[in-house]
Amino acid sequence: MRISELSVRSGVAIPTIKYYLREGLLHQGEQIAATRAEYDDSHLRRLRLIRALLDVGRLSVASIKKVVTAVDDPSLPMHVTLGTAHDALSVPVEPEPGDEWRTARAQVDALLDDLGWEVAPDAPTRDELAHSLVRMRQLGLRIDLAPYAEAARRLVAEVEMDTIPFDGPRDAAVEAMVLGTVLYGRALDTLRRMAQEAESALRVSPAR
């Protein structure tokens, strides 16, 4: 298809498509004449991936570039590619000086040990969770993270992993994992806020 059809079918404006081509987010089409390139379903699919990462995952163009570069590199083991996507999705946090931070970070490490989860020692998610714990503690919120960890594990292990086509081509599996991380995460977060609205309607009398 021509770029105009690719634009209509993806809902992405032509100048934006050209920008993604220049930035290397989208692979070049097949040049069939000096001024005409031909695009196919792989371009359509990639545009939808970029759009999902942009507007659902809220990733920057630079982060998306890292993710698609990893997805496109068949020499990378799948878990390395997935790790790149996870790193891009992590909210960067700075470890804070002092005991509060050290205690929270030690609590995260102990939780992962207890759970038996294999998470890289330098995974940014460890600092991210420690950061949430520090803020909770400063605000006097005390909560047991175990039910959260168990809910997360069950959704990932019993629902999401079954949707990944591990026996198909590497690309498809990696893409499905990256997208699952973003889209199911967003859906769960939205459902949590809906549940909170519904549950507080039950518990709080409208007069308060």
Next chain:
Amino acid sequence: MRISELSVRSGVAIPTIKYYLREGLLHQGEQIAATRAEYDDSHLRRLRLIRALLDVGRLSVASIKKVVTAVDDPSLPMHVTLGTAHDALSVPVEPEPGDEWRTARAQVDALLDDLGWEVAPDAPTRDELAHSLVRMRQLGLRIDLAPYAEAARRLVAEVEMDTIPFDGPRDAAVEAMVLGTVLYGRALDTLRRMAQEAESALRVSPAR
């Protein structure tokens, strides 16, 4: 305490505190001399709330202002205040023209009906979830949202709601709910990515 002590104890720089005072995010201290105001624990607590909404919730200053204005208005019923916080946390999405959007939105409404959740008909979370569904469908991801809804409901109903001091002062309950929405949501999201890393390490042989 003086503003300098408030700054040290909250970790927020003095010019930033002055900015929050000007913008009305933070209530004024008690003026005890022409050039000196006295601050107390309520200021410290509010600064920690602002910081949590800023750096964990990623809310804009304008959104935080809406939230704290609602928290501070005792004439608002608690569920209205909470609704304001939920609206501020929603990622604004534009309904898209066409059947895809209408189908997804109808699916969201049907899901909430089935669940029996009382969620406002114009709640932005409905469009937000529809948006995620449209993206999933475009990318060929098919997933049953029921286990996500059930996990969300259980965490909210069985863990989070019990941490809210409903029998204390209104402020404390509202603040705890708003913070819970942000902080437990972030922790759950981080744990999900950790679970995905751990689970994919189990399923994907490093050679792939």
